[in-house]
Amino acid sequence: xxxxxxxxxxxxxxxxxxxxxxxxxxxxxxxxxxxxxxxxxxxxxxxxxxxxxxxxxxxxxxxxxxxxxxxxxxxxxxxxxxxxxxxxxxxxxxxxxxxxxxxxxxxxxxxxxxxx
Amino acid sequence: xxxxxxxxxxxxxxxxxxxxxxxxxxxxxxxxxxxxxxxxxxxxxxxxxxxxxxxxxxxxxxxxxxxxxxxxxxxxxxxxxxxxxxxxxxxxxxxxxxxxxxxxxxxxxxxxxxxx
Numbered sequence: 001x002x003x004x005x006x007x008x009x010x011x012x013x014x015x016x017x018x019x020x021x022x023x024x025x026x027x028x029x030x031x032x033x034x035x036x037x038x039x040x041x042x043x044x045x046x047x048x049x050x051x052x053x054x055x056x057x058x059x060x061x062x063x064x065x066x067x068x069x070x071x072x073x074x075x076x077x078x079x080x081x082x083x084x085x086x087x088x089x090x091x092x093x094x095x096x097x098x099x100x101x102x103x104x105x106x107x108x109x110x111x112x113x114x115x116x
Numbered sequence: 117x118x119x120x121x122x123x124x125x126x127x128x129x130x131x132x133x134x135x136x137x138x139x140x141x142x143x144x145x146x147x148x149x150x151x152x153x154x155x156x157x158x159x160x161x162x163x164x165x166x167x168x169x170x171x172x173x174x175x176x177x178x179x180x181x182x183x184x185x186x187x188x189x190x191x192x193x194x195x196x197x198x199x200x201x202x203x204x205x206x207x208x209x210x211x212x213x214x215x216x217x218x219x220x221x222x223x224x225x226x227x228x229x230x231x232x
Contacts, residue, residue: 033218043226045206050220089157095217102217109157 002027006107021077023092032096034075039089082114122224137192139207148190153204197231
């Protein structure tokens, strides 16, 4: 069974605080991909990052960083010095499965509110 | 970057009406999807297509139907709308990659449907 759990439904922080969004996944496949998407109030989901199961290197992109740990099946997302424009719903996703039958599983999302 | 368009952006209709939600992409992507997003934010895959003349039902049962006559166009139709169909509908497409499990999704801005 494949599953993505985002236990944090909603998080509120004050601008400039750091915030970490948790993502825990389940899959029996050895090859899989993990993603984070951002859904601002305008509605469309925007791709942020993709990581494959063989690459456990953490990644930093500006104020965003991602921590992938296979040992704990987690792919957490940290925003440093948050800004009001970071307010959005963030989705973690897992793509796995055999060739031709890949499934894309989204978590339930975490709503982040950054207060000025 | 993403060129995927959904119309209308908002739609309020009465029960029993037939409606078509439009989705078009100009990226030449072969795979397209329809997701239904409930107020709790969770995304449910209701239809997808691998290419022209290919359509498949997703994980969530839906009374809607889709067609794929042209690569760039993937409309969703409800023959007789009901209040239970009230939701946000998101269209997406994915780029071709060597390993399809690693494809990232490009989303439209969605159609917010309200059936009275």
